[in-house]
Amino acid sequence: MSVEQAVKTNYLNALKQAIDEEMAADSEMICIGEDIANLGGAFGVTEGLVDKYGKWRVQDMPIAEECIVGTAVGAALTGRRVMAEMQFIDFISCGFDQIVNNLATFHYRTAGEVPMPVVLRGPAGGYGGGALYHSQMNEGWFCHSPGLKVVCPSTSYDAKGLLKAALRDPNPVIFYEIKELYRRKDLEEELPTTDYIVPLGKATVRRSGEHITLVSYGQNMYHCYQVADMLAKDGYSAEVIDIRTLVPLDEQTIMDSIKKTSRVVVVNEAPRTCGFAGEVLARVCENAFEYLDAPPARCTRLDTPVPWVKPLESFVLPSVEKIYNTCIRTLKY
Amino acid sequence: MSIGKKLTETKKLPRHSLTREDYLEIFKQLFLARYFDIRLIKEKKRGRLRGTLYSSHNQEAVLVGTLYALNPEDWISPIHRDMPAFFLKDLKSGWNNPERKGISIEQIICQVFGKVDAPGRARDNWSHIGSREKKIIHSTSMLAGTIPVAAGVALSEKMRGSDTVVVTYNGEGSTARGDFHEAINYAAVKKLPMITVIENNMWAYGTHVSEVCNTPDVADRAKGFDIPGIVADGQDVFDVYDKMSQLVEYARQGNGPSILECKTYRAYGHGDHDDNRADKYRPSEDVNSGRSRDPLAVCREYLVNENILGKDDANLYMADNKSASQASDEDFPEEVINYLKQGVDFAINSGLPEAEEGGMWVFKE
Numbered sequence: 229m230s231v232e233q234a235v236k237t238n239y240l241n242a243l244k245q246a247i248d249e250e251m252a253a254d255s256e257m258i259c260i261g262e263d264i265a266n267l268g269g270a271f272g273v274t275e276g277l278v279d280k281y282g283k284w285r286v287q288d289m290p291i292a293e294e295c296i297v298g299t300a301v302g303a304a305l306t307g308r309r310v311m312a313e314m315q316f317i318d319f320i321s322c323g324f325d326q327i328v329n330n331l332a333t334f335h336y337r338t339a340g341e342v343p344m345p346v347v348l349r350g351p352a353g354g355y356g357g358g359a360l361y362h363s364q365m366n367e368g369w370f371c372h373s374p375g376l377k378v379v380c381p382s383t384s385y386d387a388k389g390l391l392k393a394a395l396r397d398p399n400p401v402i403f404y405e406i407k408e409l410y411r412r413k414d415l416e417e418e419l420p421t422t423d424y425i426v427p428l429g430k431a432t433v434r435r436s437g438e439h440i441t442l443v444s445y446g447q448n449m450y451h452c453y454q455v456a457d458m459l460a461k462d463g464y465s466a467e468v469i470d471i472r473t474l475v476p477l478d479e480q481t482i483m484d485s486i487k488k489t490s491r492v493v494v495v496n497e498a499p500r501t502c503g504f505a506g507e508v509l510a511r512v513c514e515n516a517f518e519y520l521d522a523p524p525a526r527c528t529r530l531d532t533p534v535p536w537v538k539p540l541e542s543f544v545l546p547s548v549e550k551i552y553n554t555c556i557r558t559l560k561y
Numbered sequence: 562m563s564i565g566k567k568l569t570e571t572k573k574l575p576r577h578s579l580t581r582e583d584y585l586e587i588f589k590q591l592f593l594a595r596y597f598d599i600r601l602i603k604e605k606k607r608g609r610l611r612g613t614l615y616s617s618h619n620q621e622a623v624l625v626g627t628l629y630a631l632n633p634e635d636w637i638s639p640i641h642r643d644m645p646a647f648f649l650k651d652l653k654s655g656w657n658n659p660e661r662k663g664i665s666i667e668q669i670i671c672q673v674f675g676k677v678d679a680p681g682r683a684r685d686n687w688s689h690i691g692s693r694e695k696k697i698i699h700s701t702s703m704l705a706g707t708i709p710v711a712a713g714v715a716l717s718e719k720m721r722g723s724d725t726v727v728v729t730y731n732g733e734g735s736t737a738r739g740d741f742h743e744a745i746n747y748a749a750v751k752k753l754p755m756i757t758v759i760e761n762n763m764w765a766y767g768t769h770v771s772e773v774c775n776t777p778d779v780a781d782r783a784k785g786f787d788i789p790g791i792v793a794d795g796q797d798v799f800d801v802y803d804k805m806s807q808l809v810e811y812a813r814q815g816n817g818p819s820i821l822e823c824k825t826y827r828a829y830g831h832g833d834h835d836d837n838r839a840d841k842y843r844p845s846e847d848v849n850s851g852r853s854r855d856p857l858a859v860c861r862e863y864l865v866n867e868n869i870l871g872k873d874d875a876n877l878y879m880a881d882n883k884s885a886s887q888a889s890d891e892d893f894p895e896e897v898i899n900y901l902k903q904g905v906d907f908a909i910n911s912g913l914p915e916a917e918e919g920g921m922w923v924f925k926e
Contacts, residue, residue, distance in 0.1 A: 302713020
């Protein structure tokens with residue numbers, strides 16, 4: 229065989245490559261988190277890094293999220309870039325004060341004297357039967373805390389490119405990795421062999437369409453694609469937008485699409501009230517009201533925690549069926 | 562008193578390596594910290610000071626004693642009752658030396674007046690300032706929250722091979738917080754050069770320490786981390802200096818973190834808004850005993866006994882035991898008064914930030 233088989237990378241390994249490459253490029257950068265060194269992370273995102281960079285630059289931390297985030301703030305104050313892992317994004321609540329009051333406000337409080345190049349990343353999202361404390365999408369808390377950027381990739385290419393961009397950003401970034409996507413076979417893809425980033429603050433149109441715009445991010449992107457296929461059979465073409473970065477939000481891509489389709493459904497798996505879908509809808513109303521032919525709609529989790537067993541979990545989370553029904557209502561308005 | 566991990570016995574007290582100039586400088590710094598407080602009370606009456614005043618009256622020996630034991634490159638993180646710490650840091654490098662690793666008196670007065678020349682351009686109030694260049698960690702209102710940050714700074718410095726020490730100031734009340742325990746535990750494991758100074762002034766706002774701490778000394782918390790916990794007489798600047806110096810040396814040699822508890826007493830209310838209520842929730846005998854040993858008087862007595870201060874000099878500047886309304890300018894060295902005047906004059910002429918700045922610097926572009 230003379231033809232080399234193309235190397236395909238899954239979502240998890242794409243993340244690992246991003247961290248590895250940034251660590252190699254900056255000898256001052258450190259990684260901290262629970263079980264990230266010896267074990268290589270609960271899901272293996274940091275596997276092998278401690279052997280390469282040593283146990284000071286890749287550090288196992290106590291189960292103490294306030295301490296992890298505070299330590300990241302202190303290291304950044306001395307000029308270091310920091311990647312801090314939250315073992316599950318659900319656990320980020322234990323470090324909440326340090327994130328919203330300290331990390332997020334540092335650059336503001338110091339009138340630009342001290343940037344905070346810190347990435348807090350961790351596995352997020354439901355649909356895996358993880359129950360109340362291993363299923364959350366709590367991005368709304370941080371979108372509501374000025375000073376934090378919020379990112380959520382849905383593909384392997386974006387996982388690597390967005391994480392590299394986040395690690396190079398001088399601002400703190402909360403990075404939502406979708407654990408159900410970590411090892412999905414159909415997300416494996418050939419990644420560029422040269423250095424690349426996906427810039428923060430840029431949405432992308434995944435599918436082009438004319439009759440309705442679906443706006444989402446993370447795991448729900450894959451529900452939206454299925455819905456788009458179903459709508460195609462009904463004779464509707466759907467445009468599907470992957471937001472990718474929630475803060476700062478690329479409004480332009482969304483508004484441009486709505487000007488074309490005149491109908492929009494926003495999908496996310498966070499609870500409805502004060503969720504990010506609501507924020508997108510508010511901006512659509514402010515900026516594209518006159519282009520709309522139907523009320524802008526959303527399909528979100530119910531205002532409940534994420535319960536454990538399948539029928540309960542399915543009942544509260546957005547599904548292909550629920551999204552489809554929301555789209556049909558919007559199309560037939 | 563020594564709790565937890567024991568330090569090596571030293572034959573010679575650190576204070577015995579100080580020169581006569583050092584002793585007199587320390588005495589003068591106590592006056593400076595006291596006069597700062599008194600001057601701010603007056604400035605508040607004149608309407609110049611913005612916001613609440615958290616007095617450090619009667620607790621000055623803790624600040625002067627600990628800060629005098631540090632090198633210029635060491636980091637500190639003061640909180641609300643430590644306002645003088647910002648300009649006392651590295652003061653021995655010259656009160657008006659722009660190169661010294663402390664905040665200038667001009668900038669500090671701008672900060673309490675809410676003027677644009679304050680560090681951070683008056684975006685957050687009172688003690689919520691700092692400086693990367695001057696090695697001062699910025700705090701928030703969430704007390705003990707600076708300890709994890711100090712651990713991060715200490716980690717970073719240790720990884721760079723520096724012998725810098727990081728010091729946080731905290732009240733006894735904040736030792737109940739998770740941040741305190743999380744960060745000291747971590748620093749102990751990694752042997753980070755971090756000293757947690759506890760200013761135990763017995764009252765966390767309206768709650769006495771006995772209501773929230775189950776051990777006789779807050780420093781007892783050191784036992785659980787197997788680190789040194791030292792109790793100092795917070796009214797005696799030289800006792801604070803001796804014990805702090807030992808812990809600084811311990812940290813500099815790579816032995817790790819420690820706790821220094823300084824027993825003191827809050828002279829007034831939690832903030833000036835609380836002065837009247839504090840008279841009611843604190844028994845008068847508690848207040849009288851807590852304020853019976855003014856750090857100025859304790860220092861003066863020591864200097865006289867050691868023949869560092871002559872009989873004539875000893876009777877100059879009798880600010881000891883005087884409140885803001887009782888003390889006059891004759892009770893303070895001229896240098897101290899002029900230094901504060903220099904800061905106040907500058908701050909009066911400093912402007913307010915442009916309104917649009919309120920929307921700036923959320924992100925770095």
